Amino acid sequence: MADSDAGVNGALFLVLVNTGTPSVPVYEAVGSQRDATVEESSANVDYSSKDSRNQRVGYGRYSSTISFEHLYIQSDTGYAALKAANRAGDMILVARELDGVALETANAKVDSMSENYPDQGESVISVAMTIDGAWTEVGT
Amino acid sequence: MSILTAAIYNKLANDGTLTALLAAYGSEPAVFTTDPVPGNASLPYIVTAGEVTQAPFDTKQTRGRSLIRDVRCYAAADGSAAVVEQIAERVRTLLHRQVLVIDGYSWMLSDCAGPIVADDDDIYGRIISVSVIAQED
Numbered sequence: 714m715a716d717s718d719a720g721v722n723g724a725l726f727l728v729l730v731n732t733g734t735p736s737v738p739v740y741e742a743v744g745s746q747r748d749a750t751v752e753e754s755s756a757n758v759d760y761s762s763k764d765s766r767n768q769r770v771g772y773g774r775y776s777s778t779i780s781f782e783h784l785y786i787q788s789d790t791g792y793a794a795l796k797a798a799n800r801a802g803d804m805i806l807v808a809r810e811l812d813g814v815a816l817e818t819a820n821a822k823v824d825s826m827s828e829n830y831p832d833q834g835e836s837v838i839s840v841a842m843t844i845d846g847a848w849t850e851v852g853t
Numbered sequence: 854m855s856i857l858t859a860a861i862y863n864k865l866a867n868d869g870t871l872t873a874l875l876a877a878y879g880s881e882p883a884v885f886t887t888d889p890v891p892g893n894a895s896l897p898y899i900v901t902a903g904e905v906t907q908a909p910f911d912t913k914q915t916r917g918r919s920l921i922r923d924v925r926c927y928a929a930a931d932g933s934a935a936v937v938e939q940i941a942e943r944v945r946t947l948l949h950r951q952v953l954v955i956d957g958y959s960w961m962l963s964d965c966a967g968p969i970v971a972d973d974d975d976i977y978g979r980i981i982s983v984s985v986i987a988q989e990d
Contacts, residue, residue, distance in 0.1 A: 724914075725913055742914060744915075745914055745915050746912055746913045784912055784915075833964050834962070835961065835962075
């Protein structure tokens, strides 16, 4: 694997997964990542009334999802951990890392893993996860 | 030096079926990786000199290359293209979907387009374009 310090186009944001145990986590970056999307959203609580035409809203349920894409590497331990968690119905600890520094961790459910193996093309794995609870800053 | 030069040369020059169809240059089969070939080279021969295109094939954590390289096959224009076509077909067999050993890289895929005709006045030519993707180790 090449040294990632050898140049970055865009943000070096990586998704890490726990390849250790829940009590002694070992976070490893899933190999050969090409894209990642983290979404955090809050549902609306609408407390508008007839007293005013203005809509009034408050924060409802918070939720967060992660989706990312990586090249298929048969021996990659992060990929294997995700696949095992998905098949066993286990939650998996994930972390967000930026420029080599783990920022936040969370417990996640694997929603889907899509594996695409084209003829004469690179094989790509697409993963979608939903966070259970909230993100926790590392060190808190 | 291109990362593909040695890989393709070794693949071609070490195949007995192909080298039996080629002339010799010195004690080696006439497979050249420079352009133009030496003036005293005899036909038939193969020239593969550098890439036509070369683009990154990177991820956030890995580096790689996507390359296209031409392999040009030539034989004397003696009224029959049988020899040059045999050479070109053998080159395609050796490179299409075949693993290449690339120093410092892991081969991912190879794909050949052609052979296409590149005849000239007194020389018959066929060109095979090899697409290769490889990742740095």
